[in-house]
Amino acid sequence: MLRSGPLGELSTRAARLVEQHAFDPLVSIRSLTVRFGLFSGTKLPGSWPRCIVLSMHVLEAVDLHKTYGDGAGGVQALAGVSLTLSAGELVAVVGPSGCGKSTLLHLCGAMDRPTSGRVHVGGVTLADLDDEALTQLRRERVGFVFQFFNLLPTLTLQENIELPLLLAGVEATESERRARASAERVGIEHRRDHHPGAVSGGELQRAAVARALVHEPALVIADEPTGNLDSENGRLVLTLLTELTRQTGVAMLLATHDQAIAAAADRVVRMRDGLEARDTDVTIFGAVAPSS
DSSP, rough: OOOOOGGGBBBBHHHHHHHHOOOOOOOOOOOIIIITBTTTTTOOOSOOOSSSSOOSSSEEEEEEEEEEEEEGGGGEEEEEEEEOTTTEEEEEEOOTTTHHHHHHHHHHSSSSSSSSEEEEETTTGGGGHHHHHHHHHHHHHHHEEEETOOOOOOOOHHHHHHHHHTTTTTHHHHHHHHHHHHHHTTGGGGGGGGGGGGHHHHHHHHHHHHHHTTTOSSEEEEEEETTOHHHHHHHHHHHHHHHHHHHHHOOOEEEEEEEHHHHHEEEEEEEEEETTTEEEEETTTOOOOOOO
């Protein structure tokens, strides 16, 4: 039985489709409604088909290739990387510097386009979107957490957290309320009126996480989220990311050198030589992945 409230606003057709497929109901209903825009009357960007999008995966990357530059001088960053990510799942991408982790995250987060291959976010094929629709998708369905926080120094933490909502046209009173709630969720409500220069690194990253989640995205991309933190703050941020993934049902894809993060992930994707991705069970982290 569907719950009341937002989860109860599934259309009859969407509910029937969910029941016909062997999806986990707690994850799939949330991802198909709150995440993928299946509320009755939801407006999608003009270039998107106005139909119900049904997908088991929040993210699907298929045979991604990325080459920077042309001709003989081109540098191949990715060559045939594929992965999937479901709602409520945390997947870590590991590998040495320069192996293509950040390139993969940029493609999956719609910040760049692949040379070839396909990326689907919430069932939407990114290659089908023009630049304006791609920007709207990032604003509405993707959240970003960066190693160096990327908070605007002239804004308070509250204002930084509100920014995605204001860019999306959310009314000021509502954006303030949602930003306050997001700050409370990550434990920095008492720091909301401080500027970035007046708080610790751990609190800055918590604010960055709050900003990434405030607009209820389907997917969060986190590039070395603990890389600029000491071990204790890194541990706290890792705990926060893991808990929020479980609580909100967001799909989280993060790149890291940190074995503790990889050990906490549901799955590990190992990058090799900048060319391959290997999907492994987290329990064998540290083992040598078998050759293709």
